Amino acid sequence: MSPEMTYRLILALVMGLLFTGLLYWKRPRPVTAFSGKEKHRYTPYFAYWLLPGFLLLIVCFLPLMLPRGGGSSLLGLLFQAFLHLALYNSLLLLLLPLLRRFLQPQTCVVLWLLPNYLYLCMSSENFQLDRPLLILRLPAAAICIGCWVWAAGFAVVLGWKIFSHLRFRRRILKDALAAADPSTARLWEELRQRAGYSSKRLPLLVSPAVSTPLSIGLFPSTIRVVLPQRDYTQRELDLILRHELVHIGRGDSTAKFFLTFCTALCWFNPLMWAAMKQGSEDLELSCDQEVLDGSDEEGRREYARLLLRTAGEQAGFTTCLSASAASLRRRLQRVLHPARRFICGISAGLAAFGLVMTFGWATLAYDVTGQEVFFPGDTREHWRISSIGLTDAGNCQAADPEALMDYLAGLELECLAGQYTFPRQERELSIFLSGPDGVRFLSIRDDVAQSFPLGTASYEGGNRYLVAGGVNWTYIESLLNPE
Incomplete structure (x- = not known):
């Protein structure tokens, strides 16, 4: 075995073990003070900017590398990345009914987000394969045209998603005001402190432009929680705000951006669009499970009624309690009839091992x-x-x-x-x-x-x-x- 394959095998084993253990210890933890820093009850599964940041860096440097002979190497990395993403997510989409039947939503979320760490295989020459196992041979002119078509589609899809997010954010925040009801503000302060956030973070707003509670913002300083102009009971507000705090703490808006980025990267594959939609749905299913952890049957029924009454518009990289018609039935079934499902960290470990070991098997x-x-x-x-x-x-x-x-x-x-x-x-x-x-x-x-x-x-x-x-x-x- 070559040294490069040995390094790759070691990396694959380490990644497999790490993600196997991730699902067993990545759970809500009590808030404790340490050195004056905030200890958040909910934390992200991943650093979601790794793969998008690395690939965008490659795209930025591609024009500089083309005249200097490095274009084919960078092109190969891009091709291998979106080929891997397309094949992995298509396979996961086909297996999803089986996975959802036996695994908890948190496990499915981790499986959707695992390709974020493909950048490790792309960023080091120590993990190169001896030779590709599958070579797709095309005329140079066809590859050139295909690259321009892909780049145009990528820019249009990702640009439109970002533009839609910014337009939606501007519309709902334009006339938004801070929540004035004392009981609502008091409840929000209590839940926010319990989740580990200071009183200066996460403002609670009320906007006439929304019809469902939601949180919006990709960066900590831009996150806003927005409520519609309607009355809620204290119990309903408690469920709504806890739901949004789980989303915020886990960085689910950024996770949705990652899924959108993967969709834009593989915009030509219709299965990727369906896969990313299912990934977003699993984020909501896992959030429901976090909110209802320890709830009795009556609490679950109340949450189900709230899901039925809460409906509205969402766009961009937002998280909200409302469910689309397609996913509402599944969410209600999970809420009212919680079956015994397993964490099964070994599934994430095997997926991580396979992703690392197979990267680069095919090339142009x-x-x-x-x-x-x-x-x-x-x-x-x-x-x-x-x-x-x-x-x-x-x-x-x-x-x-x-x-x-x-x-x-x-x-x-x-x-x-x-x-x-x-x-x-x-x-x-x-x-x-x-x-x-x-x-x-x-x-x-x-x-x-x-x-x-x-x-x-x-x-x-x-x-x-x-x-x-x-x-x-x-x-x-x-x-x-x-x-």
Whole structure:
């Protein structure tokens, strides 16, 4: 096993063990003071910005890397990311009825959000595979057009979602006022302190523009809890506000942004849209379970009646008590008839292990010629062979330099999107070429070729090319004279 695969296996085992234990200890805990800092009763499952932040960083640097030879590597990472997301979430969508039957909603939520940690496989060269197991071969023009179409769709979907969120936020907060009812304010203060938030955080507002209680805001300083202009009993307010505090503490609005980002990344896959909708529904199911933890049958019935009476509009990255018609039946069934379901952290551990181990198995490839790879930027006549090395023969001289360069220029190669190590093979031809731009190194093995100018960074010269049909070693040897 190569060192890279060993590192990957260790990472997969560590991630599997971590997420196996996550579901057993990630539960509401009592509020305690420590060093003057807030200890929140509810905390997020993940740092939801990891994968979106990393992929957006790649997109930002892609224009800079394209002229310097790193475009295919970054393109490979993007392709592998949305391919993994699409396959994983599609599989999870198909298994969801079975998972919801036997597992608690918290387990399903963790399964939906696990791909957030794919960035670990993308951010280090130590986890590269030896070679891809599946290569999708497309013309270079088709890949170029596909990239532009994908980028346009990604920008439109994500931009529209963000715009809708900001427009909805502005509309509901424009005429919102602080809750003036003393009993409501007193209850909110009590619940907020019990959840571990200071009195300066999380303002409670009343707005004429909403018809259902909700919380909105992706960052701690922007979070607002908004109630409609209607009367609630103290018991109803207690359930509503506890529901929103669970959402806020766990960062469910940010989790919904992560699900939206994944949808935009794989906007061409209709299963992803359905999968992300189900993921948002599981966030609500798990929140219901947190609120009703320890409630008796009468408390559950009261919560079910509140669900039936609470209906309204929600948009953007908001969380609210109201349920859509499609999910209301399922939520009511879970509330009124809570069946025994299992945490089953091993399911999250196995999913994390599989995600890490299989990342990079598939990649894109497009045809290029040896002329483009070995003699870029100028005609072949301007390049001269400085030295040649051949495995088992040592240093060699070219008996016919022009014939050798003709053979190299005519090789049919496939450029792989992404980085792979391709372990050292039995034979290797090493050539140093001198040209107008300096010295260039060529390495040709049984089925892999590489070429880069000396002194470049690894991302500029790390691309490896598959040699279609292999290398004709007999012909190459006939053109060389050992020193």
